[in-house]
Amino acid sequence: MNQLKDYWDRRFKKEGMIWGQEPSKTAFHAKNLFLENHVKTVLVPGSGYGRNTKALSPFFGVEGIELSHDAIMLAREWDPKTRFVEDSALSPRPDGKRYDAVYCYDLLHLLLQPEREMLVEQCARHLRVGGLMYFTSFSDEDSHNGMGKRIEDGTYEYTEGKYAHFFSEQDLIDHFTGMQLLETGSIRESLTYQDQSAKEYILRYIIVRKN
Numbered sequence: 001m002n003q004l005k006d007y008w009d010r011r012f013k014k015e016g017m018i019w020g021q022e023p024s025k026t027a028f029h030a031k032n033l034f035l036e037n038h039v040k041t042v043l044v045p046g047s048g049y050g051r052n053t054k055a056l057s058p059f060f061g062v063e064g065i066e067l068s069h070d071a072i073m074l075a076r077e078w079d080p081k082t083r084f085v086e087d088s089a090l091s092p093r094p095d096g097k098r099y100d101a102v103y104c105y106d107l108l109h110l111l112l113q114p115e116r117e118m119l120v121e122q123c124a125r126h127l128r129v130g131g132l133m134y135f136t137s138f139s140d141e142d143s144h145n146g147m148g149k150r151i152e153d154g155t156y157e158y159t160e161g162k163y164a165h166f167f168s169e170q171d172l173i174d175h176f177t178g179m180q181l182l183e184t185g186s187i188r189e190s191l192t193y194q195d196q197s198a199k200e201y202i203l204r205y206i207i208v209r210k211n
Helices: 001-016 025-036 069-078 113-125 169-174
Strands: 041-045 061-067 083-086 099-103 125-140 149-152 155-159 162-163 180-192 200-210
Touching: 025 099, 025 125, 025 180, 025 200, 041 113, 061 069, 069 083, 099 113, 113 125, 125 162, 149 162, 149 169, 169 180, 169 200
Parallel strands: 041 061, 041 099, 061 083, 099 125
Antiparallel strands: 125 200, 149 155, 155 162, 180 200
């Protein structure tokens, strides 16, 4: 985990708001879903510099968990309505707080199998019964799937020093065993970096309810 923290601290220190200011379209999808279900509080693990929390914080009480100190410093300026906590998303929340919903954008695929299971477990633990979880992750339909050194089944070091897991639909569903499956889908996500270069990739998303 220290290696992951060091990686992101270096990137945020050097690049700042790496993926620009516009939230992911999935953040707006999640916002509408949460409003329809009368959500009041949202936990955002791996909240980065607040790019996506800012789409949620005008409507809900949002708490973001972020490993990188440099990202937290950016986030507190960019989205002052969200409460940001510098910690690992894999760590139990010490206050035992329960949330109405979890929105987790592109964190799950950065972890190896045991840590992925731990992340989902921790999020479920801090979700009230009947609460919603909305997760996004890299899709196995993305062009980067299978590139680079194989780390474990479905996981590749697709760029030097950075690996990712590429999910099939069933693989993603299997990570949420015991939850009520509401919806899965795929989207084509576009990012514009600070230097105005652009990248497009394919995400899967899953929406589940805690029984």
